[in-house]
Amino acid sequence: MTTTCDMSQRQAALVALDIDGTLLVTGRLPTPAVIAAVRAASDAGHELILATGRSLSGALAAARVLGIGEGYLVASNGSVVAKMTRAGCEVTGMHTVDAKAVVQLVSAVRPDLSIAAEIVGVGYHVSKPFPPQELGGEQVEVTRLDDLWAEATPRLAIYGENASHLVPSIRAGGMTATRTRPDWVDVTPGGVSKATALETIRRELGIPKSRTVAIGDSxxxxxxxxxxxxxxxxGHAPAMVRFSANSATKGIEDDGAALILNALARSAEDVTRGSQDPIASGP
Structure with missing residues (x-):
């Protein structure tokens, strides 16, 4: 299942990039090939936007190691949008989740699970410590559960054995619950996603919808x-993710994202026409 990618006349494309599992393996630095490909696509004039489930602090850390110093970031699965400039980073949009309802649900049925409430740009309030490097930023352990909802938060993370079993119950309450792993669930406001945040940015930048590309794995x-x-x-993405995409690239161990970014940097093909696909590369 392929289409082609419109890079005619070197017009800018909006390229949305997941981080973990796409640009790098969690806990590792991106490979030199990925860093070089990010630079090549940026130098070609494309608007690269990191779109991640990470907190803003975690997204900023990834941007630094990838060599991205300016532009928009989508963090917390779309709940936080920020803009990086040479002067710093400014939050331009944030949606908050009903943390009280989620915390009360989780604590009633699975008190063994750990809960983290994001503090934008800083870290998290946590009901109990999360494993090292599982959360980006500082962890502040609370003494009472109601401290988790005392401050507005864009995202909750729920961690522990079979935490994903709670997804239907959380969704029934009107929130967005995403299974990151069997032991991890991200909870964000209903109706908010990476796509909603990216559409807002696309309109702000004035880039046609026909010139949008996204790469992800989860x-x-x-x-x-x-x-x-x-x-x-x-290429290593689950079947449901691959089915939702137009095509697939190679897996992360083979720098699949770099293949796409390099092709975007040099391609002069049209995204909406043609039988050849200059950026498709099977897994």
Whole structure:
């Protein structure tokens, strides 16, 4: 299942990039090939936007190691939008989740699970410590559960054995619950996703919808893969993610995202026409 990618006349494309599982393996630095490809696509004039489930602080850390110093960031699965400039980083949009309802639900049925409430740009309030490197930023352990909802938060993370079993109950309460792993669930406001944030940015930048590309590997990437004119799934992505995309690239161990970014940097093909696909590369 392929389409082509419109890079005619070197017009800018909006390229949405997931981080973990797409540009890098969690806990590792991106490879030199990925860093070089990010630079090449940026130098070609494309608007690269990191779109991640990470907190803003975690997204900023990834931007630094990838060499991205300016532009928009989508963090917390779309709940936080920020703009990086040479002067610093400014939050331009934030949606908050009903933390009280979620915390009370989780604590009633699974008190063994750990809960984290994001503090934008800083870290998290946590009901109990999370494993090292599982959360980006400082962890502040609370003494009472109601401290988790005392401050407005864009995202909750729920961690522990079979935490994903709670997804239907959380969704029934009107929130967006995303299974990141069997032991991890991200909770964000209902109706908010990477796609909704990216659409706002696209309109702000004035880039046609026909010139949008997204690359991702997980369930929380499905919304942006279907939103983009060209959605590319990583080769190692689950079947449901690959099915939502127009095509697939190689897996992360083979620098699949770099293949796409390099092709975007040099391609002069049209995203909406033609039988050849200059950026498709099977897993």
């Amino acid at each position: 369930e929380n990437d499905i919304s942006m893969l279907t939103w983009a004119e060209r959605g590319v799934a990583m």
